[in-house]
Amino acid sequence: MASATVDFGIGRILSVLENETLLLSGVHGEIDKMKKELLIMKSFLEDTHKHGGNGSTTTTTQLFQTFVANTRDLAYQIEDILDEFGYHIHGYRSCAKIWRAFHFPRYMWARHSIAQKLGMVNVMIQSISDSMKRYYHSENYQAALLPPIDDGDAKWVNNISESSLFFSENSLVGIDAPKGKLIGRLLSPEPQRIVVAVVGMGGSGKTTLSANIFKSQSVRRHFESYAWVTISKSYVIEDVFRTMIKEFYKEADTQIPAELYSLGYRELVEKLVEYLQSKRYIVVLDDVWTTGLWREISIALPDGIYGSRVMMTTRDMNVASFPYGIGSTKHEIELLKEDEAWVLFSNKAFPASLEQCRTQNLEPIARKLVERCQGLPLAIASLGSMMSTKKFESEWKKVYSTLNWELNNNHELKIVRSIMFLSFNDLPYPLKRCFLYCSLFPVNYRMKRKRLIRMWMAQRFVEPIRGVKAEEVADSYLNELVYRNMLQVILWNPFGRPKAFKMHDVIWEIALSVSKLERFCDVYNDDSDGDDAAETMENYGSRHLCIQKEMTPDSIRATNLHSLLVCSSAKHKMELLPSLNLLRALDLEDSSISKLPDCLVTMFNLKYLNLSKTQVKELPKNFHKLVNLETLNTKHSKIEELPLGMWKLKKLRYLITFRRNEGHDSNWNYVLGTRVVPKIWQLKDLQVMDCFNAEDELIKNLGCMTQLTRISLVMVRREHGRDLCDSLNKIKRIRFLSLTSIDEEEPLEIDDLIATASIEKLFLAGKLERVPSWFNTLQNLTYLGLRGSQLQENAILSIQTLPRLVWLSFYNAYMGPRLRFAQGFQNLKILEIVQMKHLTEVVIEDGAMFELQKLYVRACRGLEYVPRGIENLINLQELHLIHVSNQLVERIRGEGSVDRSRVKHIPAIKHYFRTDNGSFYVSLSS
Structure with missing residues (x-):
């Protein structure tokens, strides 16, 4: 594996050197030398990889491992030097012209310092290169460095x-x-x-x-x-x-x-x-x-x-x-169920009799070991065979606490390690570093798709492809890791797209061990001794760190981190941040942090900042200095307003500020927007804007942000209608559009919207005086949510032929007594009918909604029986009846009830209700 991160590092450095040559005026000689030697090293590593010296199997010689380790450390060092120089260049150029003369001596000193550092690095590169050439010309080189592919x-x-x-x-x-x-x-x-x-x-x-x-x-x-x-x-x-x-x-x-x-x-x-x-x-x-x-x-x-x-x-x-x-x-292949896994393990660990397990009190710890294998037969069988020789509880507990070490060092688990490495070694270079980056998250952690993609992009892991967006390339990486069974999908969205992933326990253990060996990723958790962890981070310089327990300012003394991920609710002190000037990704999601230090704005390289679900109330005043920032996520934090100067963050692509109104006392104001800051529409690269208050200046200038694909606005007023439609019609790439009026009686005036072809998800919360004429043009629509529309006419006729509609949500959307679903909705899988106060009848004709899998009926008190024609929905898997009339429930409760035969084909029927003692649900399934 070793060459994977090194090859990537060298490749990226060469690219930067090509682009920054003019900026590095005065150090051309050092740059030219460096480029030549790095190209030779890169070619050597690729050639070695093709011949089997990949750094992760027993065939790799000590010579190769030493060479790669030295090259990796140099690649990291050069990358840091270039980042440091970029910081000084930006600081000088961002000064007003009147101040440049004052800062010029400091700039020249920085350039001189960079030149000296590059010169020292060139000496080290030359030393490594000379060593490589010495061995290359020796007659033992091939035998020492390039073992046959199929050996080992x-x-x-x-x-x-x-x-x-x-x-x-x-x-x-x-x-x-x-x-x-x-x-x-x-x-x-x-x-x-x-x-x-x-x-x-x-x-x-x-x-x-x-x-x-x-x-x-x-x-x-x-x-x-x-x-x-x-x-x-x-x-x-x-x-x-x-x-x-x-x-x-x-x-x-x-x-x-x-x-x-x-x-x-x-x-x-x-x-x-x-x-x-x-x-x-x-x-x-x-x-x-x-x-x-x-x-x-x-x-x-x-x-x-x-x-x-x-x-x-x-x-x-x-x-x-x-x-x-x-x-x-x-x-x-499905992994083994818990009882099957236990049988397999017991057969291997206690071949004579399971009684040994019980008499020696080994079953509790044995079951914990089995649980760590997560149903993987090879790991279970191999671990069981290894444990068959261990008779005492203390020995079993030691193995459990050092399972990572056992997987990487115990000969009896060699087959597990080797089979996993074969899959890893088959990954292309870009996928290797993305895969290893996943080991940064805790074991069994639910990794969300968009979060991973944006963090990969921040680290420049995504290879540029002409004409293809970086997000699409990163998405293909994720899909490939799933196809290769390196990541497991644990959550799909209703539209058939993976939403969250996890890494199998055994794969995670091995990936983390490789990451640590490569000084790529490290974790600071309950298994980490404070002093040892600090020494490891300081001396070996891992680029990416995850903190999983409470830390003190002296716990970690790393200055070259590129990622810091906090996955712990314990209290953390942010004294660590001032030393992290090279940080590119800072992820504090769901941590207990409540205040950010002012030094955050000195992190020139920061591209990704996630404050989701934190207690942070405000961003530093000079936040606009983070000119490389691409992602800012304050979702469900306490931040109500962004600082002035946000418009200067020209590289910003994702601005996510969605908040729930925890104290709301109605069904309307459950979402809070963020107040708009001046000139925010000058963010020309912005793709996601979620969620902001609809203020006059923003509505008029929204069309300037032509790259937007996701727009969420709240507090929309009727008088915004024409300007809002004019602005939205200028944006041709909208895939998600959410508009919420200022209150439930305020109409949404959106009849003039015409640029709808790209919209995939549409949520409209507000009164609609008529069904928009453009509804039937939404040929790519997969989700439609109508809330508080209070339509007098049935919208079904306008949308029933939409070919890709998967999820339809009616929430107080129709004032009529009867909903009739005729032939149509051929791909609909989820239907929600909520708070239809006047609804007394739902009719589903034969052939309509043939693919429907989930039906939710909520707070429709006038509905006294299940939808007529529900027996035609042969693919329906779930029926949820929430706060509905007792008459409806009694008609399907138990065998022999009036309408029981009409719902007997539905595997899961649940009734949710409230009493003075709280909320409850019961199953009505047969």
């Missing part, structure tokens, strides 16, 4: 994979259901060749499951020819064909052709096609890394009429989802 861990893992063919079925846990499902697919009557892909994270049991199926009697009886092929990550297609031929001939008890190893690609393909042409065969391709394999191998596997099957295992969802042909499918 990768080949050992392949051997372990093939050993799955010999596992006893009695030792396997949790495979019965998926085994039956997959065998059914393999033995299905379709005559064409079908590919069945089994996908899951490393160590999830893909190979074990597939091997058990491959050996099963039903499969053996059904197929005539069989071959099991383990695919090396750096496979040679001719070797794959030879292995396949040997497997087929061996299974058929036939003599392997003597000329096999002399045959070339074409002859091997011909021999396979000739042998398989008239046979029903099954081939298992174990551990496939790319779709390129199928493109090369499919030509040798005849697609006949005999019902042949190809089964493959992979860690990559991209491989599993490839279009292999009609009937082909994928199966995602």
Whole structure:
């Protein structure tokens, strides 16, 4: 791994040097020398990586590790020097011209100091380069530095994979259901060749499951020819064909052709096609890394009429989802449930008898160890085998408290470590650093998509692609990490997009150990000894730090941090901040911090500031000095007003100030906006503006911010209508639009809005005197929320044909007695009907809302029976009845009730109600 962060660092430095050459006037000679040597180092690292010296397996030599460590430290040092110079350049240029002469001597001194530092760095670079060249010219260089690709861990893992063919079925846990499902697919009557892909994270049991199926009697009886092929990550297609031929001939008890190893690609393909042409065969391709394999191998596997099957295992969802042909499918491996995990662990840890566990009081700590494995079979089995030799509770507790060390050092857990590293090493360089950055968050932490993306952008991890927004590139990184099973999606939004992620415990432990080794990320938590942690941070200079416990000013003495993340509700003193001038991301979300020090404004490099859910009440007066700031998030903090001068933050892209009104006594003013500061419309790069008070000057000038994609305004007045529409019509990229009137009787005048094609989510809170004529033009709309619209006409006719609408929320939106859903809403999954005071009947015609999964009916007291036609909603999974009439509830409560037959197909029916003793809910499901 070592070369990943180093290669990135060098690449970014070279880019900066190219862009800043003119600024570094007077140090051209040092710059030119540095660029030449850094280019050589970068090429060397890339070449070494291709040959297998990747720094994270046992094959990597001490020579390589030392070289990379030295190069990494230099790359970090150069990066800090350039950041420091940028700080001085900006300070000088931002001065009024009348003051520049006064500051010129200090500027010249800073430039001289930078030149001296660069000169010292060049000496160190030359020393490393000379050492590299010395070894390069030695005859032992290749043997010492570039071991063969398949030596060591990768080949050992392949051997372990093939050993799955010999596992006893009695030792396997949790495979019965998926085994039956997959065998059914393999033995299905379709005559064409079908590919069945089994996908899951490393160590999830893909190979074990597939091997058990491959050996099963039903499969053996059904197929005539069989071959099991383990695919090396750096496979040679001719070797794959030879292995396949040997497997087929061996299974058929036939003599392997003597000329096999002399045959070339074409002859091997011909021999396979000739042998398989008239046979029903099954081939298992174990551990496939790319779709390129199928493109090369499919030509040798005849697609006949005999019902042949190809089964493959992979860690990559991209491989599993490839279009292999009609009937082909994928199966995602599920991790073991708690009881299954315990059985597997017990079988390994207590092979003689589970009684040993109980008599020696080991079960509580044993279950904690199992919990840390989070259902990952390989980790559970390996840990269980290791613990089988430990008889005393003290030994078990020691392993639990040092699990990170055990994973990285204990030989009995080597297979877990190696399999995880194979997945990690396969990541492209940009994804490696983004993945390691995720280890900064605490174990099992819910990492939100937008938060991660913005932090990656602040650290310049996102590679620029011409014509593609950085946010889109970062989003593709996240998707790729999910597809490769390096991150797990734990929360999806209703529109099918991942919203939050977590890292599996075992992967997190290994990622954090690599991050610490690389001086990339570190954590300060309950496992950290104060003095040791301080020494580690000061001496080894990790770039990114997460604080997970209370700290004191002397606890951490790092000056070169690029990220500081506080994930603790303990009290923190901000005396640490004055020393963090190189900080790029400061994330204090949900911490107890209530006041920011004035020194915050000296953090010239700060690009990301998250104060969400803190007790902070105001920002420093000179906040506008943070000219590189891209993200400011004060959501749910105590900040009511932004400081003057915000318009000077020209790089600001995300301004999130949404707050809930905790003390509101009505259903209207539950959201508070932030007061607008002068000239804020001069922020031309701003993309997100959420949420601000609708003041006259802002409404008139909103159209100046043409890059806005998300707009949320509250306290909108009727007289804003024409100016508001004129401004919004100038912004062509709006995807989210939220408008809330000043009170529930104030109409929203938005009939003149025409630039609606890009809108995906629309929330309107305020009286509508008529249904806007442009509603039916919202072809990209996925969410529509109408609150307090009080429409006299039914809006359904205007929106029922919208092709992408997924979520529809009516909150006191219609004053009529009857809601009728005719044929339409073909993609609607969530429907909310709330506070319809005059509503007495809801009708759902056959064919309408066919995909509906969740239906909420709330505070509609006049509704005395469930929607007519609800029995047609065969995909409905949840029905929530909240503060509805007793008559409605009684008509569906229990078997034999009047309307019970109409809702019996709904798996979850919940009734929410209030009494003098509080709020409650009961299940009405059968």
